[in-house]
Amino acid sequence: MSYNNILVEENNGVTTITINRPNKLNALNRETIEELHEAFKDEEEDDDTKVIILTGSGEKAFVAGADISEFADFNEKEGSVLAAKGQDILFNYVENLSKPVIAAVNGFALGGGLELAMACHFRIASENSKMGLPEVSLGVIPGYGGTQRLPQLIGKGRAMELIMTASMIDANQALNYGLVNHVLPLDELLPYCEKIATKISNNSLVAIAGAIKAINANYKDGVNGFDVEIQEFGNCFGTEDFTEGTTAFLQKRKANFPGK
Incomplete structure (x- = not known):
């Protein structure tokens, strides 16, 4: 464009x-x-x-x-x-x-x-x-x-x-x-x-997106940032990035995050 x-x-x-x-x-x-x-x-x-x-x-x-x-x-x-x-x-x-x-x-x-x-x-x-x-x-x-x-x-x-x-x-x-x-x-x-x-x-962009959302929640009226953090933390466990990140850590290699 x-x-x-x-x-x-x-x-x-x-x-x-x-x-x-x-x-x-x-x-x-x-x-x-x-x-x-x-x-x-x-x-x-x-x-x-x-x-x-x-x-x-x-x-x-x-x-x-x-x-x-x-x-x-x-x-x-x-x-x-x-x-x-x-x-x-x-x-x-x-x-x-x-x-x-x-x-x-x-x-x-x-x-x-x-x-x-x-x-x-x-x-x-x-x-x-x-x-x-x-x-x-x-x-x-x-x-x-x-x-x-x-x-x-x-x-x-x-x-x-x-x-x-x-x-x-x-x-x-x-x-x-x-x-x-x-x-x-x-x-x-x-x-x-x-x-x-x-x-x-080089890090998980899926996790970073969740971190941005959780951090911003702390500055929004009527929103409990801790609750948002808990939700976003849990969401990470259902991602391919989490599987890759933890597997790479246990295998002592650098993670190659798919961004999903």
Whole structure:
């Protein structure tokens, strides 16, 4: 499938999705959000894809934010619909994807860009990265899950301060806060992400999908994460991956998971 705003490249089970609007610092407009949804949906259904890396084109920005020109004249109802649809088709969709999604944060990740990175399963950043949720400086609040995911990742107090001051933090501060897992020079970012993706892909993707579901359950109101873990743990016993994994362990060989 061809896209106007993103690039998709698959290599040995690792698919890299690149937001490709460098002249706009990869800002998210409605078309890009819809294209990202279609790309993630395709990769979710593609048996050849085991891990997904999400990044931005160029060296300046992962995603510098949402395209403000698209909603500057919206009314209250239109604003609510914008946030609801975006969360549904992209941000929540990515968070609940059964395949691991790594955000390779290269440069600015602001507003909707940081919200998108936070929707990924974890984040790795380049040394030149800057992150923040500056929405209150525009008279609005984060609308793509930022008020929920940022406190989950770095704690309520730090999230309150970042959102209220509309401040940016650098990559090392993000690492200190636990917002990103690793910080590397820009030219080492994608190779490192690919190395981790390959390591992940050697494990049971069926089990990983269950782990993603169980971990996410801990952050959902009215859902007992322990119960979900028990259910997903039990489900593993009915998979070919479990048979292969345990057999390989007992035979003292490397497992070759069928992904079923």
